[in-house]
Amino acid sequence: MALLEITDLEVFYGKARSLHGVSLEVGAGKIVAIIGPNGAGKSTLLDSIVGLTKRTGRIVFDGTDLSRMRAPQIVSLGIGYAPERGNLFPFMGVKENLLVGAYRARKEIDKNLRMVFDLFPVLEERRNQETRTQSGGERQMVSLGRALMSSPKLLLVDEPTMGLAPRVCLDIAAALRDLNARLGLTIVITEQNVNFAMNLAQEVYLLETGRIRLKGTPDELRHEKYIVETYFGA
Amino acid sequence: MGVLVSLRWWLVFGVGMCLLPLVVSTGTLRILVFAQFLAIFAMSWDILSGRTGYISFGHPFLIGIAGYTTAMLTYHLGVPLYFSIPAAVVATMIGSIFFFIPALRTRGTYFAVVTLAFMEVLYHLMQVVQPKLTGGTRGLSGLPTIILGAVPNYYLSFGVMFVIGVGLWLLIRTRLGTALSTIRMDEDAARSSGLNTTKLKLFAFMLSAFVAGIGGALYTHYLGSIAPRGIFDISFLFSILIAALIGGAGTIVGPIMGAYFLTLLLEFLRPYLPGPERYLIYGAITLLAYYYAPKGFHNIFGLLWQRLGALGRRE
Structure with missing residues (x-):
C-alpha cells in the first residue's frame, strides 16, 4: 500500500513552471530515490510535499489529502524534512537545532534525542557546538536528526551527499539504511549522485526538467541506455 | 540552574538601581529616566527585530499610536490615566497589525522600508488630519502626569523597564523564544521543521507593540506633551x-x-557638542x-x- 501518492503535481515560480504533472507513489517501508540533474525540480518536489510551495495536483499521505495543508500541519501528520545542509540554524548549538525539530512532537523529545545521538554519536559529543562551525558531514547529520525529532513516518531527505567526502556519504547511507530496516521508516531522497541513490533505494525515479522521465528498480535502471549514457558516461 | 544564576544578576542590578537615588543627584535621575524609557523602546524593537530578523525602521509608529491615543483621550475627553493607558496599549497592538500584514509578503530591506513609510504616513497624518484633535504640528501639551518628581518617576520608569526586561529575558529562554529566533536565521527551515511562522511572527509583533504601547503611553505622560516632530x-x-x-x-x-x-x-x-551635531x-x-x-x-x-x-x- 502506498504511504505517499502524488498525482499531476504542478508547481510554478511566477510564470515559470518547475514541475509538469509529476506523479509518483512511495510504498510504506520503502526507500525511494528521485535522481536528476541540477534544476530538474527535485528540491521543489520535496518542498511541495511539505507544503513550502504553491502547487496544484493531489498529494495524499497515509490517506490524508495534503493539497490544501501548510507545512506545520503536514509535519504534524508525520513527514520529516531534511533540506539541504545549508538550511540549519547557524547560530544555534546542535541540541538546540534538534529541539526545534521536536516542536510538534514534544512528548517524545527524550526518546528521539537518544535515537539521534545513537545514530550519530558525534552529535552528542558536540551537542553545544554552533552548527555554523561544523563540517559539512556533521551539518548533514544535524539536518537528518532534526527531521527525525518530529517522529516521522516518512522522511524526506534533499541531496544528502552534496559536497561530502565519500567516507561521510557511506556513513549517511548506513544511517538511512538503519532507520529503514530497524524502524521501518519510509524514506524519499533526492540525489545527483546516481550511484549512491541506486545503492540505497529500492525504487528510483528520474526527474528531468520537471517531468518524470523514467522509473524502476535500481537493477532495471542500471541497464537503461539513457541512464547509462547520461549518468554513468558509458 | 543557569536561569536561576542569571536571575541573581537581575536581582543585583535591581537592588543596585533602587539604591541609586541615595547617591546621585536628581538631575542624573532625570537623565536615567530617559535612558529607561529608551531601554523599553529598544527592548520592544529587539523582541521583534532582534529576535525574528524583521528589521523595523518605523517603531515610532507604534510608540506614536500609544502616545496619541492616551494624549487625546485624556486631553479631550478627560479620561482617567488608568483607563487611557491600557486603551493606548490595546490601540498599539491593533495598530501593529498594519506592520504585520507586509511581513506576510516582504522580508529584509523591503519590510524595513515599508515600516519606515508607516512612520512617515502617521507623522503627516497627525499634522494635517483633524489638527483640532491631534494638536497639528504643535501637538498636545498640558497632559496629566502620572506622578511628580524625579525620584518617583525614576522608580516608575525603572520598575516598568525592569519587569518588562525580566519578562522578555525569561521568554527568550523558552522554546517559544528559540522558535522566534529560528525565523531570523532561516524562516523556510523553520517552516519545514513544522513551526507555524505566521503565528510566531504575529505573536512577536503583538508583544513588541504591547511593550511599545506601555512605553509610549508612560513616556507621553512623563513628558506631559506629545508632538509629531518629537515622536516621529x-x-x-x-x-x-x-x-x-x-x-x-x-x-x-x-x-x-x-x-x-x-x-x-x-x-x-x-558640554562639548551642545547642538544636534x-x-x-x-x-x-x-x-x-x-x-x-x-x-x-x-x-x-x-x-x-x-x-x-x-x-x-x-x-
Missing part, C-alpha cells in the same frame, strides 16, 4: 535602533545596556560597534566574564 523624529528612531544594536540585538539585556550607554554618553558630550556620534558609534563588536556590549561582557572565570579557576 529620525534621531529618536536611530536612538532606539542603535541602543539595541550596540547593546546586542536579540538579547534583551543588550538593549538595556545600550540605552544607558547611549543616553549617558550623549549627556556627557553635551552630537547626533553625529551615533553614526560613529554604530560603525565602531559593527566593526569591533558586532554582537554588542552584551557579548563583550559575556566574554570578559568567561575570561575572569577561567583566570579564577587557574589560580
Whole structure:
C-alpha cells in the first residue's frame, strides 16, 4: 500500500513552471530515490510535499489529502524534512537545532534525542557546538536528526551527499539504511549522485526538467541506455 | 540552574538601581529616566527585530499610536490615566497589525522600508488630519502626569523597564523564544521543521507593540506633551535602533545596556557638542560597534566574564 501518492503535481515560480504533472507513489517501508540533474525540480518536489510551495495536483499521505495543508500541519501528520545542509540554524548549538525539530512532537523529545545521538554519536559529543562551525558531514547529520525529532513516518531527505567526502556519504547511507530496516521508516531522497541513490533505494525515479522521465528498480535502471549514457558516461 | 544564576544578576542590578537615588543627584535621575524609557523602546524593537530578523525602521509608529491615543483621550475627553493607558496599549497592538500584514509578503530591506513609510504616513497624518484633535504640528501639551518628581518617576520608569526586561529575558529562554529566533536565521527551515511562522511572527509583533504601547503611553505622560516632530523624529528612531544594536540585538539585556550607554554618553558630550551635531556620534558609534563588536556590549561582557572565570579557576 502506498504511504505517499502524488498525482499531476504542478508547481510554478511566477510564470515559470518547475514541475509538469509529476506523479509518483512511495510504498510504506520503502526507500525511494528521485535522481536528476541540477534544476530538474527535485528540491521543489520535496518542498511541495511539505507544503513550502504553491502547487496544484493531489498529494495524499497515509490517506490524508495534503493539497490544501501548510507545512506545520503536514509535519504534524508525520513527514520529516531534511533540506539541504545549508538550511540549519547557524547560530544555534546542535541540541538546540534538534529541539526545534521536536516542536510538534514534544512528548517524545527524550526518546528521539537518544535515537539521534545513537545514530550519530558525534552529535552528542558536540551537542553545544554552533552548527555554523561544523563540517559539512556533521551539518548533514544535524539536518537528518532534526527531521527525525518530529517522529516521522516518512522522511524526506534533499541531496544528502552534496559536497561530502565519500567516507561521510557511506556513513549517511548506513544511517538511512538503519532507520529503514530497524524502524521501518519510509524514506524519499533526492540525489545527483546516481550511484549512491541506486545503492540505497529500492525504487528510483528520474526527474528531468520537471517531468518524470523514467522509473524502476535500481537493477532495471542500471541497464537503461539513457541512464547509462547520461549518468554513468558509458 | 543557569536561569536561576542569571536571575541573581537581575536581582543585583535591581537592588543596585533602587539604591541609586541615595547617591546621585536628581538631575542624573532625570537623565536615567530617559535612558529607561529608551531601554523599553529598544527592548520592544529587539523582541521583534532582534529576535525574528524583521528589521523595523518605523517603531515610532507604534510608540506614536500609544502616545496619541492616551494624549487625546485624556486631553479631550478627560479620561482617567488608568483607563487611557491600557486603551493606548490595546490601540498599539491593533495598530501593529498594519506592520504585520507586509511581513506576510516582504522580508529584509523591503519590510524595513515599508515600516519606515508607516512612520512617515502617521507623522503627516497627525499634522494635517483633524489638527483640532491631534494638536497639528504643535501637538498636545498640558497632559496629566502620572506622578511628580524625579525620584518617583525614576522608580516608575525603572520598575516598568525592569519587569518588562525580566519578562522578555525569561521568554527568550523558552522554546517559544528559540522558535522566534529560528525565523531570523532561516524562516523556510523553520517552516519545514513544522513551526507555524505566521503565528510566531504575529505573536512577536503583538508583544513588541504591547511593550511599545506601555512605553509610549508612560513616556507621553512623563513628558506631559506629545508632538509629531518629537515622536516621529529620525534621531529618536536611530536612538532606539542603535541602543539595541550596540547593546546586542536579540538579547534583551543588550538593549538595556545600550540605552544607558547611549543616553549617558550623549549627556556627557553635551558640554562639548551642545547642538544636534552630537547626533553625529551615533553614526560613529554604530560603525565602531559593527566593526569591533558586532554582537554588542552584551557579548563583550559575556566574554570578559568567561575570561575572569577561567583566570579564577587557574589560580
